[in-house]
Amino acid sequence: MNREIQLIQRPDGTPTHEHLDIVEADAQQPENGEVLVQLLYVSVDPYMRGRMNDAKSYVAPFQLHEPIEGGVVAQVVESKAEAFSVGDIVTGSLQWREVTVASADSIRKVDPSLGSVTTSLGILGMPGLTAYFGLIDIGKPTEGETLVVSGAAGAVGSTVVQIGKLLGCYVVGIAGSDDKTSYIVNELGADAAINYKTEDVAESLQNACPNGVDIYFDNVGGQISDHVYPLLNKFARITQCGAIASYNVPNDQGPRMQMHLIKSSATIKGFVVGDYQNRFKEGFEHLSKWLKGGKLTYEETIHEGFENIPDAFFGLFKGDNTGKQLIKVSNSQ
Amino acid sequence: MNREIQLIQRPDGTPTHEHLDIVEADAQQPENGEVLVQLLYVSVDPYMRGRMNDAKSYVAPFQLHEPIEGGVVAQVVESKAEAFSVGDIVTGSLQWREVTVASADSIRKVDPSLGSVTTSLGILGMPGLTAYFGLIDIGKPTEGETLVVSGAAGAVGSTVVQIGKLLGCYVVGIAGSDDKTSYIVNELGADAAINYKTEDVAESLQNACPNGVDIYFDNVGGQISDHVYPLLNKFARITQCGAIASYNVPNDQGPRMQMHLIKSSATIKGFVVGDYQNRFKEGFEHLSKWLKGGKLTYEETIHEGFENIPDAFFGLFKGDNTGKQLIKVSNSQ
Numbered sequence: 001m002n003r004e005i006q007l008i009q010r011p012d013g014t015p016t017h018e019h020l021d022i023v024e025a026d027a028q029q030p031e032n033g034e035v036l037v038q039l040l041y042v043s044v045d046p047y048m049r050g051r052m053n054d055a056k057s058y059v060a061p062f063q064l065h066e067p068i069e070g071g072v073v074a075q076v077v078e079s080k081a082e083a084f085s086v087g088d089i090v091t092g093s094l095q096w097r098e099v100t101v102a103s104a105d106s107i108r109k110v111d112p113s114l115g116s117v118t119t120s121l122g123i124l125g126m127p128g129l130t131a132y133f134g135l136i137d138i139g140k141p142t143e144g145e146t147l148v149v150s151g152a153a154g155a156v157g158s159t160v161v162q163i164g165k166l167l168g169c170y171v172v173g174i175a176g177s178d179d180k181t182s183y184i185v186n187e188l189g190a191d192a193a194i195n196y197k198t199e200d201v202a203e204s205l206q207n208a209c210p211n212g213v214d215i216y217f218d219n220v221g222g223q224i225s226d227h228v229y230p231l232l233n234k235f236a237r238i239t240q241c242g243a244i245a246s247y248n249v250p251n252d253q254g255p256r257m258q259m260h261l262i263k264s265s266a267t268i269k270g271f272v273v274g275d276y277q278n279r280f281k282e283g284f285e286h287l288s289k290w291l292k293g294g295k296l297t298y299e300e301t302i303h304e305g306f307e308n309i310p311d312a313f314f315g316l317f318k319g320d321n322t323g324k325q326l327i328k329v330s331n332s333q
Numbered sequence: 334m335n336r337e338i339q340l341i342q343r344p345d346g347t348p349t350h351e352h353l354d355i356v357e358a359d360a361q362q363p364e365n366g367e368v369l370v371q372l373l374y375v376s377v378d379p380y381m382r383g384r385m386n387d388a389k390s391y392v393a394p395f396q397l398h399e400p401i402e403g404g405v406v407a408q409v410v411e412s413k414a415e416a417f418s419v420g421d422i423v424t425g426s427l428q429w430r431e432v433t434v435a436s437a438d439s440i441r442k443v444d445p446s447l448g449s450v451t452t453s454l455g456i457l458g459m460p461g462l463t464a465y466f467g468l469i470d471i472g473k474p475t476e477g478e479t480l481v482v483s484g485a486a487g488a489v490g491s492t493v494v495q496i497g498k499l500l501g502c503y504v505v506g507i508a509g510s511d512d513k514t515s516y517i518v519n520e521l522g523a524d525a526a527i528n529y530k531t532e533d534v535a536e537s538l539q540n541a542c543p544n545g546v547d548i549y550f551d552n553v554g555g556q557i558s559d560h561v562y563p564l565l566n567k568f569a570r571i572t573q574c575g576a577i578a579s580y581n582v583p584n585d586q587g588p589r590m591q592m593h594l595i596k597s598s599a600t601i602k603g604f605v606v607g608d609y610q611n612r613f614k615e616g617f618e619h620l621s622k623w624l625k626g627g628k629l630t631y632e633e634t635i636h637e638g639f640e641n642i643p644d645a646f647f648g649l650f651k652g653d654n655t656g657k658q659l660i661k662v663s664n665s666q
Contacts, residue, residue: 258551269600
């Protein structure tokens with residue numbers, strides 16, 4: 001039996017099992033230029049929530065009664081494409097179907113001899129590149145500047161914290177548990193970390209940032225960001241990478257923040273990693289070099305079982321994961 | 334008798350006569366390096382509202398029981414500074430006192446032979462330079478792009494509209510009366526204008542911007558901006574020049590807008606004209622050339638009488654003015 005996970009209803013708020021269904025898949029047969037692959041690891045990422053809405057965005061919405069699509073690592077089980085052989089490990093954005101057809105140009109090979117293949121979904125994949133370009137290109141960090149990172153224990157945030165330290169910044173991470181704040185300081189090397197669920201964020205931020213905030217790498221938006229804006233230094237830069245606090249809150253309201261930008265001549269720039277597609281090689285080379293040199297570390301939270309993908313996805317919005325959230329869906333490799 | 338206008342109470346909301354008082358001034362005596370001047374024209378500008386709050390910002394707050402300070406044109410009546418002679422017309426940021434002392438380095442001469450001296454408070458002064466740098470440096474307009482301007486009939490906005498047209502943009506102005514929208518289209522040359530007080534702004538914007546919005550020069554913030562954000566094109570730029578809709582609303586709330594920035598990879602940059610101090614000459618030269626060449630026009634709303642300065646200032650927040658709001662306080666010239 002082959003299974004797939006379909007979007008069966010669009011969520012207004014927080015996604016639940018009402019919105020996703022696991023159903024039996026139609027027979028899969030690769031044509032010329034395609035391969036048949038077995039999924040090994042599935043990545044769940046906060047940005048995927050946006051594709052559940054029927055709204056114009058930087059990627060097309062998921063279609064109702066069609067499978068969800070996202071980052072995966074898979075193994076080729078049948079090939080009708082010259083570039084791929086049976087047994088190859090590949091990565092790409094594919095539908096959530098245990099055994100599925102992929103066109104050759106939608107996947108690329110992963111070399112398992114270079115380390116865990118899961119890094120292609122994390123620190124050497126989309127989240128790592130997101131951290132790299134968002135911090136380097138928009139944050140423009142210079143030595144001694146104060147960098148605040150929200151969602152700092154997540155796949156993107158944990159990489160931002162470490163690159164910030166590599167570049168000589170004073171780094172403050174914000175996350176939602178004491179385990180995460182310990183991880184941010186002790187494993188990632190941040191100078192300070194704030195538990196937004198137990199601390200007075202405004203007060204803790206002021207204490208942790210005596211010289212104000214020069215760069216804010218924002219993965220969350222919402223009330224946490226409300227407390228960062230008043231601390232912005234002149235010419236501060238905000239990397240607006242995500243806004244997970246608003247994803248499940250229709251018409252989310254908060255204090256207007258334009259006046260903070262005027263007062264500090266600050267910049268906010270939104271982005272998606274695809275904006276940097278023609279520079280992926282540069283980002284990948286830096287991240288690989290740092291990783292090999294022991295300058296970067298990463299964490300993975302790995303669940304098991306294709307049927308557990310939905311819960312792992314829902315868990316992102318409860319802050320269940322530290323580092324990259326993955327689901328191991330097959331032992332084939 | 335010599336009078337001055339003091340801040341006697343800090344407003345929480347909209348400023349009124351409760352907050353300003355006209356009082357008799359102490360004797361004014363210039364020291365070496367100073368001049369005594371008689372104010373001719375006083376400029377009232379929305380940014381001055383921010384200085385009434387006791388909060389850290391890009392300029393120090395006004396002090397209680399001290400005169401308000403702002404842009405003026407004045408005439409030298411006594412000089413103890415080499416660079417200035419009796420009769421010289423000067424401009425600078427001075428206290429609201431009919432006859433007042435000014436240090437030589439806080440003022441500069443205005444050449445009345447080049448045109449109306451009031452342009453040094455408008456199109457060739459702070460508002461003109463604000464329009465120039467905010468549009469050129471942050472908006473980065475290119476031919477054929479769609480530029481939306483809020484507060485488009487004001488001193489800054491009316492200049493932005495015209496520079497936008499000079500650079501080949503498709504320009505849509507937003508303002509608060511039919512007289513203003515007529516002015517924006519017929520005098521300033523905008524392609525379309527929207528009366529936000531009588532029209533459905535979301536609908537009118539969509540109709541006026543069939544190709545989306547590439548540049549948003551924002552003087553107002555608030556609900557008008559809420560309707561612009563969803564129309565932003567990929568890599569749109571927002572010049573956050575002002576947020577007059579929020580100035581008198583403590584803790585102003587509205588829809589969070591971070592997700593719009595992510596969806597469109599858009600940038601918002603706040604600024605104040607002082608950020609460009611070392612490029613004022615460039616801006617002044619462009620504005621002067623365009624003005625002389627008949628490529629730029631400007632409007633002034635001029636009230637008379639020192640005692641009417643407060644009402645003219647309050648009127649800014651009701652949208653009373655078209656173009657630059659000035660008060661003529663003396664006929665000395």
